[in-house]
Amino acid sequence: MKTYVYTVSVAILIAAAAGFIIIPLLKKFKMGQNILGYVKEHDYKSGTPTMGGVIFIIAAIVAFFIFSKNSRNLSYVCIAIGLSYMAVGFIDDFIKIKFKRNEGLSPIQKTLFELVIAVIIAFYSQSRNLTKVYVPFTGEFYDLKFWHFPLCILVFLATTNSVNLTDGLDGLAGGVSYIYCAFMALIIIFELNGNPSSYVNGGEYGNLVILLLGLSGGLIGYLLFNTYKASVFMGDTGSLALGGFIASISLVSGNLLFIPILGIMYVMSSISVIMQVAHFKRTGKRIFLMAPLHHHFQHKGYSESKIVFGYKLVTFLSGSLCLLSIL
Numbered sequence: 001m002k003t004y005v006y007t008v009s010v011a012i013l014i015a016a017a018a019g020f021i022i023i024p025l026l027k028k029f030k031m032g033q034n035i036l037g038y039v040k041e042h043d044y045k046s047g048t049p050t051m052g053g054v055i056f057i058i059a060a061i062v063a064f065f066i067f068s069k070n071s072r073n074l075s076y077v078c079i080a081i082g083l084s085y086m087a088v089g090f091i092d093d094f095i096k097i098k099f100k101r102n103e104g105l106s107p108i109q110k111t112l113f114e115l116v117i118a119v120i121i122a123f124y125s126q127s128r129n130l131t132k133v134y135v136p137f138t139g140e141f142y143d144l145k146f147w148h149f150p151l152c153i154l155v156f157l158a159t160t161n162s163v164n165l166t167d168g169l170d171g172l173a174g175g176v177s178y179i180y181c182a183f184m185a186l187i188i189i190f191e192l193n194g195n196p197s198s199y200v201n202g203g204e205y206g207n208l209v210i211l212l213l214g215l216s217g218g219l220i221g222y223l224l225f226n227t228y229k230a231s232v233f234m235g236d237t238g239s240l241a242l243g244g245f246i247a248s249i250s251l252v253s254g255n256l257l258f259i260p261i262l263g264i265m266y267v268m269s270s271i272s273v274i275m276q277v278a279h280f281k282r283t284g285k286r287i288f289l290m291a292p293l294h295h296h297f298q299h300k301g302y303s304e305s306k307i308v309f310g311y312k313l314v315t316f317l318s319g320s321l322c323l324l325s326i327l
Helices: 002-028 040-045 053-067 073-098 107-127 145-166 172-194 202-226 235-252 256-262 264-283 293-299 304-326
Strands: 132-135 140-143
Touching (some): 002 053, 002 202, 053 073, 053 202, 053 235, 073 107, 073 202, 107 235, 132 256, 145 172, 145 235, 145 256, 145 264, 172 202, 172 235, 172 304, 202 235, 235 256, 256 264, 256 304, 264 293, 264 304, 293 304
Antiparallel strands (some): 132 140
């Protein structure tokens, strides 16, 4: 337990220190965010430094290497996947800044990059027989065998893009995600204590807990600079990396099916966009004032702080429900 507390605390401190170093550098090199013209509430955010996701990523990885022990193979895979998605996000952010526009990679280009990474991790999980999934509320693991492959690809594409869509208000994606990571760490701890025979090497999964707590602490430290009014944004560099870490850790720990429950607010971001686009193409009318959902609430008159608090509260409650499901 002490190690867990130290991991979170050190990650917070590293992120806070990194923020004071990295943000001035981002400003110096003019890494400012271009803001959508039709989001009037965000006019003041134009020019705010982006790519700030490196702050919590550095903090998480450094804290992980300080406090993790042997048997890190699965954690290395998760770090590699997270950094791969970070690279895609970095390219996307760089194009936006270089050409001073709000869109970087085209949707097709971004999807292809994300798909390649998802296919690689899907093949890896098949080759290592990491095809068991815990089914919430049943207390059982089930081996999906071949069907785990398409599920893995679907989850990676959905998770990375959903986290990316949630990153639309100051402190929103970071706030939801530090709670998500903390609860996923608790879920793995409870699973290890309750059903250790489901894991080949408990040390591997203990290190996944360290990685999750490093991410949680790193995000808390990052929020020192990202809460309203934000002095830095995580950008696609941070949001795609975060989605990659979340999906990969959930995959190798057998907890893919917890993502739509614990990450319900990520899901709502994606569903609101899908519903809005589909309904508009069919009828020419909108369901929401604006999508993703958090922008709808903004247009309804709710402040960013209230929306962020509501998202975090729902995530906390869904996390509590997930914990109850494995007791």
